[in-house]
Every structure is written in structure tokens, then in C-alpha cells.
Amino acid sequence: VALDLEMDGEESVFYRQLPKVELHAHLNGSVSFQTIEKLSKQKPHLNIERSMTAIGKGQRRTLDECFQVFKIIHQLVDAEEDILMVAKDVITEFAADGVKYLELRSTPREEKTTGLTKKRYIETVLNAIQQCKNEELDIDVRFLVAIDRRNGAEVAMETVKLAEEFMLSSDGLVVGLDLSGDPTVGHGRDLLPALRRAKNSGLKLSLHLSEVPSQLEETDLLLELPPDRIGHGTFLLPEVGGSKSLVDKVVKNHIPLELCLTSNVKGQTVPAYSNHHFKYWYQLGHPCVICTDDKGVFCTDLSQEYQLAASTFGLSREAVWTLSQQAIDCIFAQDGVKQQLRHKWAGMKSQVLKFTQCHYT
Numbered sequence: 433v434a435l436d437l438e439m440d441g442e443e444s445v446f447y448r449q450l451p452k453v454e455l456h457a458h459l460n461g462s463v464s465f466q467t468i469e470k471l472s473k474q475k476p477h478l479n480i481e482r483s484m485t486a487i488g489k490g491q492r493r494t495l496d497e498c499f500q501v502f503k504i505i506h507q508l509v510d511a512e513e514d515i516l517m518v519a520k521d522v523i524t525e526f527a528a529d530g531v532k533y534l535e536l537r538s539t540p541r542e543e544k545t546t547g548l549t550k551k552r553y554i555e556t557v558l559n560a561i562q563q564c565k566n567e568e569l570d571i572d573v574r575f576l577v578a579i580d581r582r583n584g585a586e587v588a589m590e591t592v593k594l595a596e597e598f599m600l601s602s603d604g605l606v607v608g609l610d611l612s613g614d615p616t617v618g619h620g621r622d623l624l625p626a627l628r629r630a631k632n633s634g635l636k637l638s639l640h641l642s643e644v645p646s647q648l649e650e651t652d653l654l655l656e657l658p659p660d661r662i663g664h665g666t667f668l669l670p671e672v673g674g675s676k677s678l679v680d681k682v683v684k685n686h687i688p689l690e691l692c693l694t695s696n697v698k699g700q701t702v703p704a705y706s707n708h709h710f711k712y713w714y715q716l717g718h719p720c721v722i723c724t725d726d727k728g729v730f731c732t733d734l735s736q737e738y739q740l741a742a743s744t745f746g747l748s749r750e751a752v753w754t755l756s757q758q759a760i761d762c763i764f765a766q767d768g769v770k771q772q773l774r775h776k777w778a779g780m781k782s783q784v785l786k787f788t789q790c791h792y793t
């Protein structure tokens with residue numbers, strides 16, 4: 433019900449069984465319809481309807497309207513117990529979709545009305561991750577602390593300090609920092625000191641860069657850090673208003689791109705799937721990781737995103753397998769974790785690709 437694409441049996445089995453790595457998922461954008469229903473029942477006074485928190489098949493919204501949606505979800509998710517439930521549900525859903533390694537990101541929020549603090553917010557997400565581990569779900573989950581750019585330099589620095597504390601105390605669960613939020617608000621220049629400090633203290637950086645046009649100057653500045661991964665990078669290319677020098681910097685530093693097809697099409701920063709910049713970077717052989725961004729808001733899941741990439745750009749199943757496997761190289765957790773994942777992929781390969789072999793022999 434919640435998904436756009438009606439996948440036929442055998443196709444959907446392949447994409448679901450494909451072991452996957454999800455590196456770009458905002459917690460509150462990933463909340464499923466089922467979880468929203470539970471929350472709405474608990475908070476009937478908010479009068480939240482389905483159409484207010486999700487963008488369905490064929491629908492488009494401006495990016496600005498997408499950010500209105502997050503405000504509504506934040507009203508529904510404003511207490512410690514909500515965050516615990518949401519995080520556990522989201523992790524369980526990713527696991528059911530065949531995601532074996534997940535980096536979840538979220539902006540720590542203080543909510544005066546419920547007594548929630550930013551510190552408690554992060555602790556609660558980590559607690560949810562731990563509970564899922566105890567339930568022996570087949571998924572390794574890590575956390576990126578997010579900076580919402582609209583909140584400015586001071587909050588960004590405060591967030592970095594919090595992330596540093598948790599990096600040291602969370603037994604490897606907190607691995608990095610995300611920069612996100614409405615890209616039309618604020619300037620990356622002001623956040624540079626906080627981001628530099630984060631990088632120096634060992635936090636990995638994933639930055640939303642050039643998600644909207646005309647951010648050449650900001651992107652150029654932030655690429656100097658350089659970030660460890662880039663979210664979207666939709667307007668890096670010269671033909672959409674970026675520049676060759678930006679592209680060269682990304683290539684030279686081998687900075688992986690987190691690419692979210694449905695998010696960009698529904699948020700109208702990319703006119704159609706076939707125009708997605710995945711094509712350019714993939715053909716270049718540059719590290720690209722297919723991600724969902726906000727699976728709840730955009731009504732998708734990672735299996736569907738892989739299938740869309742494959743059908744739009746004509747990827748064979750072998751190529752899809754390689755794409756999902758190469759995502760392991762881009763994770764922020766340490767090398768031992770990468771080794772474990774490579775081992776897991778190797779063990780699953782013949783089983784997952786067996787249908788393909790039947791087709792060709």
C-alpha cells in the first residue's frame with residue numbers, strides 16, 4: 433500500500449533479496465505510513481492525515497513544500513517514547529527490506545513541552561539501535577548526528593560538541609556528522625568552523641551539497657574540507673549551472689555521492705528519472721551509492737530505488753550487485769565492519785543471482 437511501484441513477483445524478489453547498504457536516511461523522513469498512523473492515534477488533536485506526511489505516486493512537491501512536511505512529522509514525534517518507537521520501526525523496516533548496514537541520521541531536537549533534550553534525543557536513538565541489536569535483527573546500524581543549517585553557527589558548534597562526546601562514549605555507534613536542512617536557508621561559510629572541528633576530532637562528514645542551483649560558491653568552499661561523502665550533488669555539473677572545477681574536486685578527492693532518485697524527482701530538483709545525475713557519475717566510474725533520503729515522505733524503499741536505477745539506466749543484475757557491493761567501500765564504520773559486510777555479500781551472491789544465471793544459460 434505504502435509504495436509507489438507495483439513490482440512483479442520475480443523482479444521484486446531479486447531486489448528485496450539483494451543485500452543493501454543505506455547511507456542516506458533521515459530518521460523523521462523515513463517514518464512509514466504504519467508508524468505515522470500509530471502516532472496520529474496517540475495525538476488525535478493534531479488532525480494529521482496521510483496526505484500531509486507523504487508524497488504519493490506521480491505527485492510532485494517543491495522542495496519548500498517538502499520542508500513543510502518535516503514540520504508536521506516533528507509535531508507527531510516530539511517525545512522520548514515517540515523517538516524510540518520511530519527509530520525501532522524504521523530500523524526494522526530497513527532490515528525487512530534487505531538492508532544489512534544502515535547509517536541513520538537525525539537532528540537532535542529539544543522539545544520544552546515534553547522535556548526532551550538534545551542529549552536525551554541522541555541517547556534514545558542509540559537505545560533503539562541497541563534494542564534492535566538485542567533482538568538480533570540482521571542489520572548493522574550506525575548514527576550520524578545532523579546539523580540543520582537553518583539553526584546557524586552557534587547551534588552547529590554545540591551539535592558538533594555533542595557528537596564528539598557520543599563518538600567517544602557510544603562504542604562506535606556514532607560515526608559522523610550530517611549537514612542538512614533547507615538548502616536555501618543560511619550559508620555554509622558560517623558553519624565551516626564547526627565542520628572543521630568535527631573533522632579534526634575524527635567525525636566523518638556527509639554534507640548535502642548543491643542540492644539546489646546557484647550554490648557554486650558554498651559548494652566550492654565546503655569541498656575544501658573535504659567532506660567524506662556528498663548528499664545529492666544535483667547541481668555540480670556544468671550543464672545544470674555547476675562547474676568543471678567542482679566536478680574535478682569531487683573526482684580528485686574520490687568523494688562518494690549519495691544519490692536519491694525518487695527524492696530528487698518528487699522534490700522537483702530533477703525533472704525526470706532519466707535525467708538523474710546518477711547517469712553521469714555512474715558512467716564516469718565514480719563511487720555512487722543509491723539511497724532513499726526519506727523513505728516515508730517519498731513513499732519508497734531501497735529495493736525500489738535500486739530497481740528504478742536499473743530500469744531507468746539499463747543495469748544488468750550483475751551490475752546492480754556490484755553497485756550494492758561497492759557501497760560497502762563508502763561506509764563510515766571502521767575497516768573490520770567493511771570486511772564483515774564483504775564476507776556477507778560473498779556468501780549471498782550465488783543465491784541472490786541464481787535466477788539471473790538461469791536466464792542466461
Ligand SMILES: CNc1ncnc2c1ncn2[C@@H]1O[C@H](COP(=O)(O)O)[C@@H](O)[C@H]1O
Pocket residue numbers: 458459460461498502537538539540578580612613614615640643695699725726
Ligand atoms: C529532501 N531533501 C532534504 N534536503 C535537506 N535536508 C533534508 C532533506 N530531507 C530531510 N532533511 C533533513 O532531515 C530532517 C528530518 O529528519 P530528522 O528530524 O533530522 O530526523 C529535516 O528537517 C531536514 O533537516
Ligand SMILES: [Zn+2]
Pocket residue numbers: 456458612640663725
Ligand atoms: Zn537528505
